[in-house]
Amino acid sequence: METVEVVLAMLVAVIASAYLARLLPVALPLPLIQIALGAVISGVFRHGVALDPDIFFLLFLPPLLFVDGWRIPKIGLFRDKATILELALGLVMFTVAGAGWLLHWMIPAMPLAVAFALAAIVAPTDPVAVSSITARVPMPPRLQHIIEGESLLNDASGLVCFRFAVAAAMTGQFSPTRASLTFLWIALAGVAAGVAITVAITRTHGILQRRFGETDGVPVLINLLTPFGAYLVAERLNASGILAAVAAGVTMSYLELSGAATPGTRIRRNVIWDTLQFTLNGTMFVLLGEQLPDIVRGALHPAGGAPFDLAWLAGRALALSVGLVLLRFAWVWISLQLTLLNRKRLGRQLFKPRLRVMLATSVSGVRGALTMAGVMTLPLSLPNGDPFPARQLAIFLAATVIVFSLLLASAALPAVLRGLTMPDEPEATCSxxxxxxxxxxxxxxxxxxxxxxxxxxxxxxxxxxxxxxxxxxxxxxxxxxxxxxxxxxxxxxxxxxxxxxxxxxxxxxxxxxxxxxxxxxxxxxxxxxxxxxxxxxxxxx
Incomplete structure (x- = not known):
């Protein structure tokens, strides 16, 4: 009964956060308010809802990633595909290498493999957190499309790096060839599963609808269940359920252009998805806030180890957070110079972005509940029975990175984006x-x-x-x-x-x-x- 009360309190907190965001004299991003309310709930009930990563991934991520993939502008996604892939793949690898060595240098007691695992799980940006920030900050459409596209696609590369870093920490072995082949399978099979399941469900529903007629509510329920089907099938194939959910959403956006859905179905579907998206987004961050008190206690007093000093922990966490921003800025600058050189070689028109464009891209790398759920999957012990090294410390650092990225984006983006100009988006054939x-x-x-x-x-x-x-x-x-x-x-x-x-x-x-x-x-x-x-x-x- 108490668990039900905690869940109801979480939903009330999601509602309250929307009003608090308007009442507070200082403009704070909605996720930060929800995290704070989650910490309050944990203190009132003296415990929160236990975060089971597998259940979290299944219940929250498929519908949210599905609707993001469904609604992301496809013209912008395909037009800037090169830039998005540079951020979604190249930046993740660059961050894993740079942040991993930085962590091992700052905290020698953290094994290099564990440092790489932590770097891999904080490297991807969170599409839910990105959407929460960009909803309140007026951002140039083209930059927003790039940031959203990156956040939808970089999870696969980050989670693959995380998986192999954890395996290296557990076994002491690492195979680059095997890692590359696994990454290709996880990404390609995940996308294929998402497309195939969505097409199969839509076609089957169309046949049943034409033969037996339609019942109110059935098309909406089928639409709600589609991302879960894509996610579960991909996971059964040892592929990326996250990419499967995104691919399912993108595929659905094309299938709906057939006009098969009735007007009433489209209206109800949009209302339900808007409500579900707001509820799940808020619940994710409230749930994250509920974990924070236990995370801080576990980092200060790790089981079987000497307690850490709070100032020492805060200093390392701040250094990691700033290091991630600097690594992101460095990659953006390098990839931009390469892009300009390539356009010059091809004789295309050049537009040299101002420094503020690179700064805006750098501070837009917001982390969210996906990072927290991923880091919670770190094993409790090694194969020989010893505790997994620096597990509580890694969880604390990941939580700090999430909060810091949200604070930085909410504070810096309004100033950086004010009056910012970007290359005009090519006009669609029809206005x-x-x-x-x-x-x-x-x-x-x-x-x-x-x-x-x-x-x-x-x-x-x-x-x-x-x-x-x-x-x-x-x-x-x-x-x-x-x-x-x-x-x-x-x-x-x-x-x-x-x-x-x-x-x-x-x-x-x-x-x-x-x-x-x-x-x-x-x-x-x-x-x-x-x-x-x-x-x-x-x-x-």
Missing amino acids: EDDARHAATQAAITALEQAQKADAGTADQHGQALAHVLRLYRHRLATADAAVGHSDAQALQRTERQYRLLALNAERDTVLRLARRMDVSDETARKLLRQIDLLEARYQQD
């Missing part, structure tokens, strides 16, 4: 106004064809169709007067039929533009939501 115009033209064409087909039918049909046509032509700056009618109810029913016909034509046009990537994902979703809401309104009349 939002162009897409609206094309959809309206398609609606008018569909209505005109219906007008020809219905010539000679009842007068109320002609009145209703003419009225709908005027509404759409008015949208194209053609003002017309309203038309009177005698049979109001019959006219309204007929008018509704033509309105739905026109809305279907609008939707088909927007989906076609999105499939051809002539219009951005954000614009397509915005227009589809407006069309769906109108259609839901007319269907309820």
Whole structure:
């Protein structure tokens, strides 16, 4: 019963954090407030919810990574794929090497393999934490797309490095060839599993829907279960469940362009996913806050070892946190110079970013609950029965890095980003106004064809169709007067039929533009939501 009370208190803390973020005189990032509330809950109940890493990964990460992959702008993701891969792969390896040697140099008692394991688990940025920061800080869209893309893809490289560093600490052996082959399998099989499971579930659901009809709520539930299916299948294949969830989300964003989902399903699905995303995001950080008191006690008084001095611990934690920022800045600068040299060699237009762009990219490397869950998987003991070296110290340092990165980003990003300019994003073939115009033209064409087909039918049909046509032509700056009618109810029913016909034509046009990537994902979703809401309104009349 007490565990249920703690869980309910966590959910209340998530709600309270949203209001506290608005009430506090100092602008603090929402994750920090949630971490603080989690620590309070742990103190009130004298214990929090035990963080089982396997359960945490299964319950929290698949849906959150799925929705992030689903909603990330694909045009920006593919346009800046080279930069994103440099950060997601190259930066992780660079950080593991640099931070690992730094840790071993600062703390000689920490074996090199353990230092590399800790460096590997703090190297990836957390997509949930990144989203929480960028939601409150106005960031140039192109930079935000790069940071979000990096955070979605760098988990696989970080977790592979972590896995092999732990194996080296346990056995004293390391094989670069085996590590490389394992990384390829984990990444490629994870992506393949996510794509295959999502396509299979969507196609199967489509067949069942056409044959047996649809039940309210079933499509939304299937959509909610898809990321868990992708994650579990990938884990069974010893691949990356994290990449599988991301790939499932990206795949779903393409599959939804088929227009198979009904307007009501899309509306309910968006509302449920927004609520679930807010709840799980907040619960993750509250859960992290609940672990902090025990983590600090365990680091100050490690089992079977001499207690550490708090000032010594704080100094090492601060040095590691600053070192991670400097390593990130160094990699960003090096990769930027290489990119400029390559563009110059190819004769392309050069844009030399200002120092503030590199600073913004460096301090945007926010760590989150993913790092904490990963470091908690460190073994308790070695094969010979001895305690795993520096385990509590590693957990404390990882928790400190999370808090420091959140504080740094919330304090530095507003100042660094103020007035920051980035290269203009290449415009989509169609702007939002162009897409609206094309959809309206398609609606008018569909209505005109219906007008020809219905010539000679009842007068109320002609009145209703003419009225709908005027509404759409008015949208194209053609003002017309309203038309009177005698049979109001019959006219309204007929008018509704033509309105739905026109809305279907609008939707088909927007989906076609999105499939051809002539219009951005954000614009397509915005227009589809407006069309769906109108259609839901007319269907309820």
